Amino acid sequence: MIDRIETTLEKMQSDIKRFYDKKVWHFLTLNGVQLDENSTEIQWIFSKYGQKDAITLFYLTATRGDIIPSVTDILPSAIISQREIVDMFGIEIEGSPKGLYLDEDSLTSPLSRCRI
Amino acid sequence: MGKKTINIPLGSQHISLLEPVKFRFECENEKIIGVDSDVGFVHRGIELACTSKFKYDAIPYVVARICGLCAITHSLTYTTAVESLLEGEVTLRAKYLRVLLVELDRIHSHMLCLSHTAENAGFEAMFMQIMGDREYVMDIQQALTGNRVQFDYIHIGGVNRDLTTDISKQIKTNLQIIRAKVGEYIEEFSNNWSLSLKYKNIGQITLDQAYEYNAIGPLARAAGLKTDVRSESDYLPYEQLGYEMQLASDGDIHNRNMIRLKEILNSIEMCENIVDGLPEGDILTKLKGKPNGESIVRLEAPRGELMYYIKGDGKAMLNRVRIKTPTFSSIPAFMEIFKGSNYADAPALLASFDPCLSCTAK
Numbered sequence: 001m002i003d004r005i006e007t008t009l010e011k012m013q014s015d016i017k018r019f020y021d022k023k024v025w026h027f028l029t030l031n032g033v034q035l036d037e038n039s040t041e042i043q044w045i046f047s048k049y050g051q052k053d054a055i056t057l058f059y060l061t062a063t064r065g066d067i068i069p070s071v072t073d074i075l076p077s078a079i080i081s082q083r084e085i086v087d088m089f090g091i092e093i094e095g096s097p098k099g100l101y102l103d104e105d106s107l108t109s110p111l112s113r114c115r116i
Numbered sequence: 117m118g119k120k121t122i123n124i125p126l127g128s129q130h131i132s133l134l135e136p137v138k139f140r141f142e143c144e145n146e147k148i149i150g151v152d153s154d155v156g157f158v159h160r161g162i163e164l165a166c167t168s169k170f171k172y173d174a175i176p177y178v179v180a181r182i183c184g185l186c187a188i189t190h191s192l193t194y195t196t197a198v199e200s201l202l203e204g205e206v207t208l209r210a211k212y213l214r215v216l217l218v219e220l221d222r223i224h225s226h227m228l229c230l231s232h233t234a235e236n237a238g239f240e241a242m243f244m245q246i247m248g249d250r251e252y253v254m255d256i257q258q259a260l261t262g263n264r265v266q267f268d269y270i271h272i273g274g275v276n277r278d279l280t281t282d283i284s285k286q287i288k289t290n291l292q293i294i295r296a297k298v299g300e301y302i303e304e305f306s307n308n309w310s311l312s313l314k315y316k317n318i319g320q321i322t323l324d325q326a327y328e329y330n331a332i333g334p335l336a337r338a339a340g341l342k343t344d345v346r347s348e349s350d351y352l353p354y355e356q357l358g359y360e361m362q363l364a365s366d367g368d369i370h371n372r373n374m375i376r377l378k379e380i381l382n383s384i385e386m387c388e389n390i391v392d393g394l395p396e397g398d399i400l401t402k403l404k405g406k407p408n409g410e411s412i413v414r415l416e417a418p419r420g421e422l423m424y425y426i427k428g429d430g431k432a433m434l435n436r437v438r439i440k441t442p443t444f445s446s447i448p449a450f451m452e453i454f455k456g457s458n459y460a461d462a463p464a465l466l467a468s469f470d471p472c473l474s475c476t477a478k
Contacts, residue, residue, distance in 0.1 A: 002412055022327040026343065028414070028423055029440040045412065045425070049343055052350050055412050077330040077448040081440075088163070101156035101477060110164045 003056045009068065012060055016044060017074050024049060025056070030081035032089045034112060039063045040089055044071065044078075062091055070094040088112075119144055124459060128157055132236055132463030135473035139466075143459050151454045153447060159477040166437035172198055172407055172428065175437065177268050182439070183475045184265045185225045188217045189417040190475075191270040194437070196351050197413040197424045198272055204403035208353065208395045210274035215352050216287075216390045217260065217269055218415070219383040223294065224253040225418035226334075226376040229470035230301065233373055236464040237310040249297045252290040259283045274400035284391045291384045298380050305373050315369035319465040321453050322367060329449035333420020333442055334375045335469065339367030345416035352415070357386045369468040376470075406430050417442050419470050441475035 007015045019025070031043040040062050048054040062068055070093055072079050082093045083100040090109030098104055127138040136157035142150035162182055166175050175198075176191040183190060192214055199206060231246035254264045260283060261267040261276075269276055305311045321331060326339040336343050344361050346354045362378040364371035407428030414423045420442035427436040450469050457465060 002410065026332075027330045028412075028421075029438070029445060031425055031438045033427055033436045033438075043425075045423075047348070047414065050348065052348055053414075057412075075330070076328060077445065080444060080447050084444075101159040110161055 001053060001055065003054075005056065005058050007058050007060050009060060009062070009066060012044075012058065013069050013071060013074070016058060016071055019056075019058070020046070020074055027075045027077060028055075030078060030085050032085045032091070032111065034089065035061065040091060040112070042068060042085070042091075044075075066091070068093040070096060121149065126462055126466075128154070130463070132466060134232070135471075137471065137473050137476075139454075139462070141454070141459060141462065146458045146460065148454050148457050148459055148462065151451050153451065155444075155447065155473060155476050157477065158474055162478045163437055163439060167434050171432040172434050173272055173432075175434075176270050176272065179439070180266060180268060180270075182441075182478050183472055185228065185472060186221055186417045186419070186422070186475065187265070187267050188214075188221045188269060189415055189422055190439075191267075192218060193413055193415045193417075193422050193424045194426070195270050195272050196415065197411040197426045198407050199403060200411045200413065201407040201409050201426075201428060202272070202403040202405050204273065204401055206274055206401055207397040207399070209397035210399050210401070211353055212357075212390045212394050213275045213279060213399065214270065215354065215357060216279075216387055217257070217267065217275075218352070219386050220253055220257055220260075222383050222418045223380050223387075224250050224257070225470075226380050227253070229418075229467070230305070230373060230376055232467045233315075233369070233464070234311060236467045237314055239308070239310045242304060242308075242311070246301065249294060252294050256283075256287050256290050259286055271400060273403045274398070276400070278399050279391070279394060287391050288388065291387055295381065295384050298377055298384075302374070302377050305370070305377060311373070312370060315373065315464065315468070317366070318369050318461055319453050319457060319468060320366060320368045321449065323365075325449070325452060326367065329452055330445065331449045332446060333416070333418075334372050334379070335420065335446060335449060337362060338364045338371035338375045340365045343421075345414045345421050349414060349416075351413060354386075357389050358382070359386060369464060372468050406432060407434060419443055419472060419475075420446065439478055441472070441478065443469075443472045444476045446471075447476070 025046045028045040033041040044058040046056045082096040088111040090112045124141045128136040138154040140152045141148045180187040180191040227250040231243045234242035258264045261269040321339045323340045326341040408430040410427040423440040425438035428434045
């Protein structure tokens, strides 16, 4: 069961800050799903400690050129998945440089390509 | 005048590393005060391949290639995510057989970690003994699946091979041997100076840090954080099979070793319960439809929580496959533990994290 909560670029940090209690929620990862050539759904996924298959997912739609605010002040462990999303989708997240998997000057973003 | 610091690299190739990863330690004398990592040396683009090269029903065999140690957990987590979007039910017999393979994966993976922890303490004989004993598990896996390392056992709707009487006997015999061996390891890891005292109070993570950095698996449980997907998910029948969460409180290397040893014993017990109480039924059910919608499934791999997100639109090719591996999400916690430790302890610390770079870079 996935509980989906929509947010926006402006509200995302405050929404997650209000929601997140580190002793209740476990941050799973950041995810990206390309919707079309210009937009990508960015997801912050949480599970609840001690509860069976309880997943909460915050999501927003980012369009090309958007800069996603970083959540590392709230979720320090998000740093690594933020960098992965930057590499794979070519989107920009504050404080997350390219180069985790790809070269720092790589021009490609593997998961933002059109389907082969 | 400020204190001088020096930067010391560890990796990408290093005698203590099984796979390529690079750390850059900023040290003040012997003490690590800063750390940076590079984990992308074995990136293979598997997430892209899963949505561009392979149909959804071939992917269990693709993701099994992500990691040689937890191949079963990868293909099972993906398969479970797909099955939640299809019509039909996997039989209890198939679920029992799936747990059997996942727990055998856990036993041999933990044994590998323990052997390398011993090796990093300079205890070569213990390293070789555990690696030799590990063959008993790999023999069982070969008998069950046909392969020693890359197991193509999990199929959408069930499993590919049934358990025969001969294999059941082999499982029980080999597990009895391993149980006795683990008893000896516990004695050694508890009382041997190299293995025990050298690792007590080294590389500690507190309960608060475990929460802060979302620690998972044996790393979290050694610090007292009660989290294990086996108790937080209903996809596999762990409650019927004698699963017990193993916990410690000090969060040091010694505690992580002991958690793994106790988990091996619990896994052996569950495997024996499966062999003794395997329900009747088919091992493979034909499920109808194609994946339509999104699904998130977590299972407990040997190193902790493994998560698959899949999204499909009713076609043979999926829209998105996201793989969150245990080592990948534990890296921030690893980095925090390194800070304040002695540089000389870095290889042993790294071995105690049981990192899997093939999983991380996928």
